[in-house]
Amino acid sequence: MIYSYSAISSFESCPLKFKLAYIDRIKPPRRSIEMFLGSRVHEALEKLYRDKLFGKLLSLEELLEFYNERWRREMSDTIFVAKEYDAENYRIMGQRYLVDYYNTYKPFDEGRTIALEKRVFFPLNDKYWVSGIIDRITEVDGVYEVHDYKTSLYLPTRKEIEEDCQLALYAIALDHLYGVKDIELVWHFLAFNKEIRLRKPSYEDAREEVIKRIEKIEEARKRNDFPPRESSLCPYCSYRPLCPLFKHEYRLEEMEPEEALHEGGFTLVNKYWELSQKIAELEEEREKIRKKLVEYARKNEVQYVYGSDRVANIKIYHNIHFKDKVVVESILRKEGLYDKYAKIDLIKVANDIKNETLPKHVIEKLKKFMEHKENIKIYLRSMEREE
């Protein structure tokens, strides 16, 4: 498999999304307005620089006309808006990005444009290849610049920029394609009309980092282990209707209200919640009675308290509690008694086997003493959590 940077970062944010998009090659049932906005702004800026290559400088009005025309033509019902704004708010936002960009950079003749929307394909080592698309490559006084337009509403810190592998990878691609070493990375954060530049003598550390990330993906592929990973990105995920975390919600939405009220899962959750509440109330009640029983036993100096079917045996006794676990451990170690009282943490061992952080030969030795058991837990949570 050839990896694109977007695939690698998609795995980092959610392994399931990676599987759906890049292994199963399933087309997302819908697209977020943020992605749509990003595509429209990118193609408008590409048009601006491509026309410039042909000696034509677009006026701001022409640029916006192109953007709005494409917006209208490409807009469809499958584009969804997750927030309380509507598509029109986003169109205006994109327009503002272009106006700010145009006014900041006109007449767009800083350096020579080498390529626009350039698809690159290059080896990381003798095993892995990476592909990607560079928004714009420019040469300024012999220095190659990799330009990338970001339309998100998040402005990263300098540290985050320095740790970002995407443009560093593209620098490696340029070295591979053109044999150039002097490369500057330029991020355009359009929502803030802000440009951030980074120039390093070498971008090789990104190569190592990305190889590590690919190896993690390869391990997941061997185990076919692509769990959904819920995060703040889920509301914008194009795969929600296919994701096990959200597809039931979509199924209900597609039903008539009356039908949804009697749907199997819907009624079971309601019943489960109702019973859980009753149990919680009963447990609270039982705790109150327990306290009263202890009080009764103390006051009347009895250990057995008799009911009609059951006798309550109320044992009141004292245990030793240690205030400082670390001190106890250290004393027992010094006295050579630690092993006698130490308890193995099998949950941690099992987790380390799952995460493959135990040495492989140890896992092999443990394998014949292991068995896989299915665990089922049900947590009930409020529907408001995603808001």
Ligand code: SF4
């Ligand atoms: S909705 Fe969230 S958990 Fe589900 S596939 Fe998308 S990102 Fe992953």
